[in-house]
């Protein structure tokens with residue numbers, strides 16, 4: 013178990029700068045999720061921590077020791093790859109024991125460790141199979157088994173669930189989280205899926221274009237997104253972000269509709285943010301035209317049009333309207349987010 | 361005025377099938393027709409010569425005279441023929457040593473080219489050169505390289521470097537001639553091995569090496585536990601082909617030494633040619649050629665069983 017510090021990390025491939033000075037502080041035993049759209053540099057950062065990519069600038073420290081020039085095997089980390097990277101010519105047992113075999117561990121200790129990991133992951137019956145004889149979820153578990161037999165200081169996961177089907181993904185999500193809590197190992201987990209990030213993380217680090225947009229606890233990011241990017245990225249369905257201007261009667265969007273503003277709203281707000289789940293059906297609300305009604309059972313999502321502007325609401329009630337009908341919705345004034353012209357959150 | 365026009369009635373006509381058309385719709389016939397060209401080619405160019413060769417081996421045919429069936433007489437003769445046994449020995453030795461040489465150097469080159477080296481694509485092209493050149497041309501080049509008087513290697517060692525005071529004897533005594541031929545064969549065989557193994561290396565996912573790196577594997581251990589086992593299936597195939605090609609080699613030996621000096625460098629193929637075509641003893645030549653078959657069958661079986669054992673690769677059940 014260890015802390016991990018990334019300080020002003022830079023990465024360039026040739027002349028292309030991929031990471032522009034990234035800072036992350038990870039406490040001992042913490043589960044940190046790096047999340048961001050594809051190509052934002054999450055894997056690159058993770059691989060720099062693992063030692064698979066060199067560090068073009070800045071510093072990475074594991075357990076207080078700067079590891080910039082420490083080879084991967086001496087960093088005391090274990091990594092689960094997106095494609096699992098299981099050795100196809102080795103059985104599950106051999107896959108898990110490989111690192112110990114290289115370290116010349118005694119056979120009985122090796123077997124005991126493999127058995128322990130297999131028990132934790134429910135792989136007991138599969139130890140003599142080859143990777144190609146396993147399902148996706150089982151391969152995923154073997155990859156994790158290979159990591160835990162080593163008792164590393166840090167676990168690194170690179171999109172470990174993206175090759176699984178939706179149901180298995182949900183199941184493995186909680187399994188990984190449970191496992192991490194049981195072992196208490198510091199974990200860095202990369203994903204592009206914000207739901208995974210929200211459900212698993214102690215701390216979320218939102219990345220975009222090689223920079224960190226915001227980091228913090230999942231609900232902190234949900235409640236107070238620091239900028240438009242985080243506001244749009246965290247939360248599902250995504251927050252409505254409506255451009256417009258502040259007037260004394262409300263926030264005017266291009267269609268001319270006036271959305272209600274909280275008292276003392278900053279005058280320079282250029283974007284009005286409201287989450288779909290923070291709107292209610294109300295006769296006092298603003299009137300829009302229904303474009304789409306999507307009932308999910310527990311709630312109903314309704315897409316409304318105000319001129320060219322589209323707004324999505326999610327309601328506990330069952331909405332009866334049909335496309336073309338009018339509907340009045342009211343944003344919860346306490347939960348409106350306002351952003352300045354530069355995209356940064358404005359204090360309210 | 362009410363004009364009722366009958367709507368044109370269109371009835372779908374089922375054209376009557378002619379006999380020929382029906383014949384082509386008949387699957388067995390169609391399969392037969394489609395296979396005909398391939399089967400015909402195989403029969404003409406593979407099965408017929410092979411069958412004829414085997415038949416000749418059991419006759420006393422000579423050029424210009426139809427032979428009669430003599431049973432195993434040719435083979436019994438060969439049993440007592442020291443030159444035949446010397447050719448068997450040299451064929452096996454030549455194949456064994458050249459294969460080891462080709463694979464050691466070819467694998468080394470393939471590993472090298474699989475790294476990030478400068479001018480990679482140019483290097484790959486250069487490496488293919490020995491293989492692109494027609495064998496006879498490269499054999500002639502080697503003939504010159506090994507020439508007792510004009511050898512460039514002798515020139516280098518004697519005149520340029522001054523390390524020796526007389527020309528090197530490459531092909532005028534038995535053992536130097538054998539080693540020289542093996543060297544030429546290795547030189548010619550390396551590209552095939554290197555390029556096919558390189559292709560095999562490139563199918564190994566880089567993430568396996570990264571996983572092994574994190575698992576603490578050194579460079580040698582990565583080769584020993586990842587590269588080599590994953591390369592083994594393709595290695596076995598390439599090796600089988602290489603063994604077959606080397607064992608049946610003819611051109612290099614024929615162009616450089618013609619089996620000499622004093623028959624010391626005959627391979628079975630060159631001996632068969634010498635006895636059968638040049639000596640006119642078709643039956644005996646064919647018998648020598650036929651005696652290669654057991655070796656080739658063995659090489660093929662080796663590859664087949666070498667491959668089938670790899671359970672992690674193919675097949676479904678585990679038990």
Ligand SMILES: Nc1ncnc2c1ncn2[C@@H]1O[C@H](COP(=O)(O)OP(=O)(O)O)[C@@H](O)[C@H]1O
Pocket residue numbers: 025030048049050051052053054055056057
């Ligand atoms: N080896 C490489 N050489 C050049 N560019 C790379 C390399 N690896 C990644 N990149 C680039 O770096 C950026 C970030 O990649 P990556 O970290 O894989 O993103 P992701 O957040 O999707 O994991 C991408 O634009 C990618 O094209």
Ligand SMILES: [Mg+2]
Pocket residue numbers: 054055056171
């Ligand atoms: Mg990635």
